[in-house]
Amino acid sequence: WSLSIVFFVSCESAGDKRLDFALEQAGKNRIELEKVLNYYRNDSLKLEAARFLIRNMPGHGGYEDDRLDSVKAMMKTAVELNIGGYLPDSEWKR
Numbered sequence: 001w002s003l004s005i006v007f008f009v010s011c012e013s014a015g016d017k018r019l020d021f022a023l024e025q026a027g028k029n030r031i032e033l034e035k036v037l038n039y040y041r042n043d044s045l046k047l048e049a050a051r052f053l054i055r056n057m058p059g060h061g062g063y064e065d066d067r068l069d070s071v072k073a074m075m076k077t078a079v080e081l082n083i084g085g086y087l088p089d090s091e092w093k094r
Contacts, residue, residue, distance in 0.1 A: 015051070015055060018055040019051055019054060019055050021058065022054050022055050022056075022057050022058050023054070025057075025058045026057070033054050036050050036054070037050055037051065037054070
């Protein structure tokens with residue numbers, strides 16, 4: 001039992017360090033992430049799910065760029081043609 005407790009406590013503190021790191025890396029978005037944690041404070045399962053997601057956010061992200069406009073246009077074409085996201089080869093080549 002002693003070994004199990006030590007292992008559990010050490011894992012928890014590592015998770016807390018990762019959560020703290022993720023919150024630090026969030027910059028101005030930290031406030032929003034803390035709101036999420038506060039919102040789920042009374043639901044342990046959802047709180048742990050939110051903590052898991054936040055802990056794993058560093059290193060993942062997205063960006064907006066003019067180069068994405070061609071991808072957005074292509075996906076819009078797929079939706080307009082009502083082909084379920086599939087584009088014919090001729091559209092991919094375009």
